[in-house]
Amino acid sequence: GAGVSQSPSNKVTEKGKDVELRCDPISGHTALYWYRQRLGQGLEFLIYFQGNSAPDKSGLPSDRFSAERTGESVSTLTIQRTQQEDSAVYLCASSLRRYEQYFGPGTRLTVT
Amino acid sequence: TQLLEQSPQFLSIQEGENLTVYCNSSSVFSSLQWYRQEPGEGPVLLVTVVTGGEVKKLKRLTFQFGDARKDSSLHITAAQPGDTGLYLCAGSNNAGNMLTFGGGTRLMVKP
Numbered sequence: 001g002a003g004v005s006q007s008p009s010n011k012v013t014e015k016g017k018d019v020e021l022r023c024d025p026i027s028g029h030t031a032l033y034w035y036r037q038r039l040g041q042g043l044e045f046l047i048y049f050q051g052n053s054a055p056d057k058s059g060l061p062s063d064r065f066s067a068e069r070t071g072e073s074v075s076t077l078t079i080q081r082t083q084q085e086d087s088a089v090y091l092c093a094s095s096l097r098r099y100e101q102y103f104g105p106g107t108r109l110t111v112t
Numbered sequence: 113t114q115l116l117e118q119s120p121q122f123l124s125i126q127e128g129e130n131l132t133v134y135c136n137s138s139s140v141f142s143s144l145q146w147y148r149q150e151p152g153e154g155p156v157l158l159v160t161v162v163t164g165g166e167v168k169k170l171k172r173l174t175f176q177f178g179d180a181r182k183d184s185s186l187h188i189t190a191a192q193p194g195d196t197g198l199y200l201c202a203g204s205n206n207a208g209n210m211l212t213f214g215g216g217t218r219l220m221v222k223p
Contacts, residue, residue: 004154040198040216040218041215042116042118042214042215042216043200043202044213045212048209048210050209091154093154095209098209099143099160099204099208101157102157103155103156106152106153106154
């Protein structure tokens with residue numbers, strides 16, 4: 001079966017522009033997570049979706065960041081008015097069982 | 113906020129050597145996970161340890177969860193160049209649905 005997929009794999013944008021990143025989770029996985037990973041570092045939690053419950057947005061760094069998920073399928077992470085400090089790899093993960101998260105390959109965002 | 117500290121941050125060794133990576137916290141976690149990440153890819157789950165004092169072996173890799181469930185270690189025996197990568201530990205909350213990641217240990221094994 002297909003794993004978690006993310007698009008685009010790379011995105012270069014100019015400071016001030018908006019970007020939208022997409023995540024296709026593993027089919028049937030009820031939980032979906034977004035993380036940010038700065039170069040060579042660990043993962044920073046951004047947002048968590050579980051079924052039809054209200055998302056946990058506690059990790060979003062500013063109101064320029066938002067995310068949506070349609071049912072238990074695709075999710076999009078939107079960053080408005082991008083800044084250079086937003087440059088990072090954005091990782092998506094999905095999960096069905098406790099403790100098990102499966103990660104996509106990430107989207108490398110570069111803000112120039 | 114639960115924090116996980118990994119050490120060392122960087123490790124460069126020769127093929128055949130043994131190594132241990134540590135993951136420490138002042139907080140108690142319901143479980144501890146270890147991931148390996150290669151460049152351009154997402155982290156891949158290696159193991160989950162749940163019980164204090166638990167030891168799990170995966171071929172040449174041995175994972176241990178501390179008795180107090182605050183720390184963990186990863187030991188690699190006879191390292192190979194294919195072990196090169198970023199090793200991440202992650203602690204889980206009681207519900208098992210939220211992970212706190214350590215900063216990672218970047219391992220390079222030279223042939």
